[in-house]
Amino acid sequence: MTTATAPTSAPLLELRGISKSFGSVQALTEVDLEVRPGEVMALVGDNGAGKSTLIKCVAGTHSADSGQVLFDGNEVHIHGPKDAAKLGIEVVYQDLALCDNLDVVQNMYLGREARDWLYRLKEPVMEAKTAETMKSLAVTTIRSIRQPVATLSGGQRQSVAVARAVMWNSRLVILDEPTAALGVAQTQQVLELVERLAKQGLAVVLISHNLHDIFAVADRITVLRLGRSIAVYERRETTQQEVVQAITAGVPTKVSGIPSTDPESA
């Protein structure tokens, strides 16, 4: 990917040894993850591997039991969604979190409405900025930004959710299964949007079950398995098969003299 930031630049977000347990259930054990500006880092793993928990630790919904979160090279403590937003971390959730009854502009500014000292809404300001954001992301299929979100297609809704995350000078966007409920054309639409985000210099974490999607847009792939981060692959240097194996069976360890046949014991 040709971006202003070289792939070897310092990571924007770095997680070191994150652990988290819910009672007796160890959800995350010493998980490491890093994502650089201008890079799409895919986060893959089977159901229950800890992807959502990890994301919630970054988003401030959960707090990690131990481990370090470094943002821009500095250790940060994220205690709530507001802290995450202040750092420029935005999460686009699987179930979208849009209000169907509100229009695109209203959803883009939900909870952060532009207002004057009388708490009056500044509609024209919000409308102009929304149009500008949509244009910069080349979201071109939405006929009117004043139409209720209920009238949009799944892909368009996802685009609105992503655009909302981007509008707030965010630096890291986390997308949780953005294409899970979409058809082929709409998936394409969203993946193109994800690529554009990275091209604009944002760091993107993409969670997905769909390896096809991941191989289409990701630069690197982190594999979570049973609450541990077991491998990081460069997309160019790996195959879907290798990643699938890591997700389902773990990473084979090579013991000298014995062919790596039983990855489960690794």
Add this chain to the structure above:
Amino acid sequence: MSTNAPAVRPEGGNPSFFGRVLDNIRAGNLGSGPVLIGLVLIGIFFSFKADNFLSPGNFSNIITQMAGVTLLAYGVVFVLLIGEIDLSISYISGIAGVIVAQMTVPESGHQVPGLIAILLAVGACSLIGAFQGSFVAFIGVPAFVVTLAGYQIWQGVIQKSIEKEGVIIIQDETVNNTANYFFSNRAGWIIAAVVCAVYAASVLSGVISHRRHGVAVRDPLFIVAKLVSVVAAAIVVVIISNKDRGVPFVLLLMIAALLVLTFVAKRTTFGRHVYAVGGNAEAARRSGINVARVRVIVFMISGAMAGLGGVALAARLNSVDLNAGGGTLLIDAIAAAVIGGTSLFGGRGEVRDALFGALVIATIANGLNTLNLTQGVIFITTGGILLFAVTLDTILRRRQRKAGR
């Protein structure tokens, strides 16, 4: 996907006004269309059937009859917008009646001026709303049950507090005037002019601010049409009222409350959050909206409007008795909001729906009365219309869910 697809129109406008109407219908947003059409049909029907239906005197009657219900229904709209229900409003309004009556009893030792008594009543009712709303917002008790308990509790409080007297006559001029004062002809015109000016100013300021930010104004013709029809309606109302006793004060009260509450709902961040909570409470929460606070304030508004309505109802009878807040008040207030087009499922509706819906209910009751039909017929008719409105609402919601998927 072609790369040279047209960009989002920066002005965000659809090709045509009809395109936008179509969008709204697809999104399950019919606005005030159905209820206005219904009103016209009802008006035409009764003007042919009942001789004195269209008389100025009867017009005044309808206005004063509907005032209490309308004020309560304004609050109902807010509660319905967040997808909740408030069944206690009728007896909360009764509480307001008892408070104004008790606080203005001459030589009772705790007599206060009428206006203070009214403010006390409305304040107390909004506190009741906050109390009930807290159970819903902070503990998560279903509003249906909380307010059903309130329904019984406040009924009990009313009976307990006037069980000795049975009925209290309200002698305070100020209190009674809320329902029974009529403006002089000239004052009526001045008020109409002021109301029209306020409305026009708010519309124009919106237009100017859009212009200044380079955002296109949608449907300028529609805006002009709305302005003209509001002014025309004001003129017609004053002409008719002045042929009878003059413009009733309660009409001004209804219009003023409508303007203030519409401003709150449509032009403020709080109003936006109300719609958001009703549309998708979880999305609202994740967006950083304090959902619990929105809920409590909405129940406070509901309580306050019930209080104001209760004052008007008590003033109309010049008294409160053991039946204060009883009868069809609760059903009528909720029905008014729903018939007007406010969704029971939350997130869809406007304050003015309550006014139109209450007008439908009052017109039908009044029209059937002038035809000398019994209360039974009125109940059956109103119930039928309510059923129709709720069915329409449900179908629209289903359409909304399907739209765009």
